[in-house]
Amino acid sequence: MPRPHARAWFDRLFDLFPPAISLFAALAVASILLIALNANVTDAYVALITGAFGTENATAETLVKAIPVLFVGIGICVAFRANVINIGGEGQMIAGAVAGVAVALGFGGQMAPFMVVILSLVAGFIAGALYGGLAGFLKAYFNVNEILSTIMLNQVAVQMMNFLLNGPLLDPTEAGTNHIPKTARILAEIQLPRLTIGWTEGMELFARTRLHYGLLIAVLLAVVMYVLLWHTPLGYRIRAVGFNERASRYAGIPVRRQVVLAMFLAGGCAGLAGVVQVLGLQYRLQTDGSPAGFTANAGFNGIVAALFGGLNPFGAIPASIFFGGLLVGAQNMQRDIGVPASLITAVNGIIVVFAVSSQVFVRRRRQRRLQAESPVIAKPEVVEVAPRKVEA
Amino acid sequence: MTNTQRIETLEMRGIVKRFPGVLAVDHLDFDVRAGEIHALLGENGAGKSTLMKMLYGLYQPDEGSILINERATRIRSPQDAIQQGIGMVHQHFMLVPSLTVAENTALGMPSRWQLNLRQIARGLSELSERYNLKVNPNLPIWQLSVGEQQRVEILRALYRGAALLILDEPTAVLTPQEVDDLFVILHRMIDDGRSIIFISHKLHEVLSISQRVTVLRSGRRVDTIPTSQATKPLLAEMMVGRPVVFEYQRNAAQQSGERLRMERISALSDRGELGLKEVSLTLYGGEIVGLAGVSGNGQSELAQVIAGLRAIKGGSIWLDGVDMTTHTPRQRHTAGVSYVPEERMVDGAIKEFTVAENYILQDHGHAPYVRAGVLLNHTAIRQACEQAIHKYEIKTPTTDTPIKSLSGGNIQKLILARELAGSPRLLIAAQPTRGVDVGATEYIHRRLLEERAKGTAILLISEDLDEIFALSDRIAVMYEGRIVGVMPRESVTVRQIGQMMAGATADAV
Ligand SMILES: Nc1ncnc2c1ncn2[C@@H]1O[C@H](COP(=O)(O)OP(=O)(O)OP(=O)(O)O)[C@@H](O)[C@H]1O
Ligand SMILES: [Mg+2]
Numbered sequence: 038m039p040r041p042h043a044r045a046w047f048d049r050l051f052d053l054f055p056p057a058i059s060l061f062a063a064l065a066v067a068s069i070l071l072i073a074l075n076a077n078v079t080d081a082y083v084a085l086i087t088g089a090f091g092t093e094n095a096t097a098e099t100l101v102k103a104i105p106v107l108f109v110g111i112g113i114c115v116a117f118r119a120n121v122i123n124i125g126g127e128g129q130m131i132a133g134a135v136a137g138v139a140v141a142l143g144f145g146g147q148m149a150p151f152m153v154v155i156l157s158l159v160a161g162f163i164a165g166a167l168y169g170g171l172a173g174f175l176k177a178y179f180n181v182n183e184i185l186s187t188i189m190l191n192q193v194a195v196q197m198m199n200f201l202l203n204g205p206l207l208d209p210t211e212a213g214t215n216h217i218p219k220t221a222r223i224l225a226e227i228q229l230p231r232l233t234i235g236w237t238e239g240m241e242l243f244a245r246t247r248l249h250y251g252l253l254i255a256v257l258l259a260v261v262m263y264v265l266l267w268h269t270p271l272g273y274r275i276r277a278v279g280f281n282e283r284a285s286r287y288a289g290i291p292v293r294r295q296v297v298l299a300m301f302l303a304g305g306c307a308g309l310a311g312v313v314q315v316l317g318l319q320y321r322l323q324t325d326g327s328p329a330g331f332t333a334n335a336g337f338n339g340i341v342a343a344l345f346g347g348l349n350p351f352g353a354i355p356a357s358i359f360f361g362g363l364l365v366g367a368q369n370m371q372r373d374i375g376v377p378a379s380l381i382t383a384v385n386g387i388i389v390v391f392a393v394s395s396q397v398f399v400r401r402r403r404q405r406r407l408q409a410e411s412p413v414i415a416k417p418e419v420v421e422v423a424p425r426k427v428e429a
Numbered sequence: 430m431t432n433t434q435r436i437e438t439l440e441m442r443g444i445v446k447r448f449p450g451v452l453a454v455d456h457l458d459f460d461v462r463a464g465e466i467h468a469l470l471g472e473n474g475a476g477k478s479t480l481m482k483m484l485y486g487l488y489q490p491d492e493g494s495i496l497i498n499e500r501a502t503r504i505r506s507p508q509d510a511i512q513q514g515i516g517m518v519h520q521h522f523m524l525v526p527s528l529t530v531a532e533n534t535a536l537g538m539p540s541r542w543q544l545n546l547r548q549i550a551r552g553l554s555e556l557s558e559r560y561n562l563k564v565n566p567n568l569p570i571w572q573l574s575v576g577e578q579q580r581v582e583i584l585r586a587l588y589r590g591a592a593l594l595i596l597d598e599p600t601a602v603l604t605p606q607e608v609d610d611l612f613v614i615l616h617r618m619i620d621d622g623r624s625i626i627f628i629s630h631k632l633h634e635v636l637s638i639s640q641r642v643t644v645l646r647s648g649r650r651v652d653t654i655p656t657s658q659a660t661k662p663l664l665a666e667m668m669v670g671r672p673v674v675f676e677y678q679r680n681a682a683q684q685s686g687e688r689l690r691m692e693r694i695s696a697l698s699d700r701g702e703l704g705l706k707e708v709s710l711t712l713y714g715g716e717i718v719g720l721a722g723v724s725g726n727g728q729s730e731l732a733q734v735i736a737g738l739r740a741i742k743g744g745s746i747w748l749d750g751v752d753m754t755t756h757t758p759r760q761r762h763t764a765g766v767s768y769v770p771e772e773r774m775v776d777g778a779i780k781e782f783t784v785a786e787n788y789i790l791q792d793h794g795h796a797p798y799v800r801a802g803v804l805l806n807h808t809a810i811r812q813a814c815e816q817a818i819h820k821y822e823i824k825t826p827t828t829d830t831p832i833k834s835l836s837g838g839n840i841q842k843l844i845l846a847r848e849l850a851g852s853p854r855l856l857i858a859a860q861p862t863r864g865v866d867v868g869a870t871e872y873i874h875r876r877l878l879e880e881r882a883k884g885t886a887i888l889l890i891s892e893d894l895d896e897i898f899a900l901s902d903r904i905a906v907m908y909e910g911r912i913v914g915v916m917p918r919e920s921v922t923v924r925q926i927g928q929m930m931a932g933a934t935a936d937a938v
Contacts (some may be wrong), residue, residue: 270805
């Protein structure tokens with residue numbers, strides 16, 4: 038057990054920046070793995086950082102990877118604020134992507150391209166929202182644990198997508214061949230434009246990269262969700278329910294509805310992640326059939342981005358860029374240092390585990406300390422009463 | 430005394446403690462001697478709990494020193510404090526409900542590797558014998574009443590060898606009988622050469638049990654005097670800085686028509702038993718009905734039923750002649766039902782929210798706090814909250830301070846301000862002054878009487894019979910889920926009400 042003052046110091050550090058601790062812990066474990074693989078740790082991390090931000094293209098790739106993570110992360114902020122643990126970002130992303138690509142393929146060329154894009158985004162949002170809202174509904178009205186239901190719904194979504202991509206939505210030109218499961222390519226006019234920074238023709242930053250307008254949409258969504266959470270009665274109710282259900286009921290807030298709503302919004306954000314991935318990057322929906330074949334785990338990484346960002350949509354922006362950098366840099370590390378790809382996956386997983394558990398740890402500490410400092414009388418839940426003696 | 434050295438003297442010198450935006454304790458001197466009960470008095474937020482938490486190692490003083498037996502000592506943690514022979518019973522008990530008394534005592538003991546529950550149980554039995562604490566060490570906490578739980582807290586501190594025991598508002602949740610029992614125990618403890626610091630807002634308790642009184646105001650010491658020289662008005666004036674009124678001028682009731690009618694209400698309690706058994710009660714506008722009873726006899730359930738927070742098994746509720754039996758809490762609030770709940774930090778406020786956010790808990794959904802249909806108007810919210818803070822003299826650094834860092838009395842004032850803001854038709858006030866200082870109690874009582882004069886019907890639920898008698902026009906008594914009698918205040922005595930609270934019927938007393 039640490040000495041009392043050492044513990045006080047630790048307390049303060051933890052209060053200041055809890056995710057930093059989990060990050061360092063994860064990096065420490067990763068270092069041990071690297072050493073075990075006989076790799077030079079310093080070289081490995083240098084490769085990681087230059088791989089993520091070393092060149093214009095590296096930075097663009099980092100941002101490209103960050104986009105779906107950010108979309109999902111923003112939604113996670115809303116869900117977690119309502120005290121709903123949404124692990125279903127993967128499934129919701131897929132739901133959004135399927136709906137979005139169906140609209141893009143079905144209406145492409147039949148109306149103004151701009152309208153098709155909007156329609157496709159809306160469809161993606163709604164599909165994800167309904168998929169997330171389903172888990173919220175089950176939690177609110179049937180007391181089904183949302184962690185379990187969202188994880189199971191992820192499986193359902195993956196299988197549904199595999200079915201659709203091998204049948205109804207399959208690219209007609211691939212039919213009958215030994216195909217990769219994918220849809221037809223969406224029309225060029227409804228693909229999200231590339232995003233560049235600067236005005237001089239040919240000199241813009243990110244001119245020759247894959248960075249697309251999805252980044253702007255995501256940042257816009259962060260603004261919207263921030264305003265929603267802290268500047269509308271709706272967000273007020275969501276946060277109230279997340280902190281204290283009993284006081285919320287006392288205030289006449291329909292608690293169940295807020296739970297469903299928070300999951301609806303979270304699912305919608307993840308749905309947008311899916312459809313933007315299609316419209317901005319892949320131009321079709323395609324998978325290798327594995328669970329993360331389409332999502333590349335953005336549905337899970339978004340959780341970590343949200344936690345790193347302090348459950349604030351604005352905080353999720355740097356957090357997901359950091360995460361994107363980790364993903365891109367890791368590939369570079371693999372190339373330069375020659376460590377196996379599975380190590381990268383392991384490091385990724387380690388960070389997720391540390392970040393999530395640090396969150397649980399912080400919440401417990403906060404509760405414990407609140408109990409110690411609470412200036413108020415809280416009566417124990419069960420009170421047996423001894424009647425007073427009758428003075429005859 | 431066993432396993433501890435005596436604390437002959439304990440001195441706190443020049444203690445300073447700052448929190449963001451507050452100077453909670455300001456160059457304060459304080460001392461206790463062996464064999465003494467030293468009472469600590471002060472308004473809500475005066476710094477009593479903060480001072481004691483520094484003594485118990487929960488906070489570190491920013492300046493000043495603590496001397497035990499004239500030796501400077503640093504208390505870095507509660508473990509340190511326990512080692513030095515200091516024990517504390519908090520405002521909020523810290524027992525694990527599913528564990529037994531002995532197991533709770535074992536928690537946080539220095540040697541964690543070996544656990545001899547039987548030895549602990551034996552030690553506890555000896556102690557409880559000696560101090561007449563009457564607790565079975567092998568019972569789980571959840572089976573104990575509040576008073577028994579408090580005895581467990583005391584027993585636990587004694588078992589850990591407390592030579593100095595800090596009691597932070599120990600009587601706030603006790604029945605009068607339990608208070609008497611507690612005082613017997615405390616006397617026995619000082620006879621043994623232990624010392625006690627006793628915090629309470631009830632002046633008559635302070636006068637009857639302590640040898641010296643220290644009064645704090647705004648983190649500073651006003652004075653320390655022998656209790657023999659103190660009187661109730663003197664202490665109140667020292668605390669508040671002005672004379673305090675204990676008896677109120679009440680105008681004759683201006684009763685108007687029927688406001689609330691409950692007919693044969695039955696409802697389950699949290700434990701699944703029938704907590705309310707066919708309760709009928711009618712309230713008229715402009716009157717205060719005091720609902721007396723030992724806690725746990727259905728008063729909380731009744732309040733929750735009226736507010737719409739507890740489902741009923743049978744009966745009907747009418748407000749202003751309208752059947753609102755099936756109305757939601759929101760609809761009832763809109764119709765004019767306000768409720769100051771008993772458990773203010775669980776039901777009445779969201780502790781993570783700021784003062785301003787808590788102020789709009791009921792009305793966050795409409796004008797003037799919402800503009801353009803969807804946006805919270807933070808300027809209007811802050812202004813309204815600042816007005817309430819000013820009007821109710823709520824002590825808080827800003828409107829953006831998290832409400833959990835306010836003192837209990839100030840949180841209560843904020844809740845009251847919020848619930849009275851909309852000029853309610855019916856106000857249910859459950860234990861409105863529990864843990865609230867004399868100045869604020871006077872203020873809250875005045876506000877309740879003002880509401881009565883405005884024609885509001887008020888149901889005042891309280892275990893404090895002085896409060897019931899000071900304010901009520903009629904007094905209803907609850908016992909085992911029934912209302913056993915409703916009488917005009919003039920026609921009953923405190924003693925009769927006390928008997929009815931214990932189960933005697935109105936005819937028998
Ligand atoms: N953890 C904290 N953070 C910030 N401010 C605090 C904290 N604890 C107490 N305060 C502030 O310090 C002041 C003193 O609070 P304290 O709880 O000591 O009052 P008290 O005298 O015990 O009041 P009460 O009678 O209501 O229990 C108050 O203004 C309170 O708001
Ligand atoms: Mg206190």
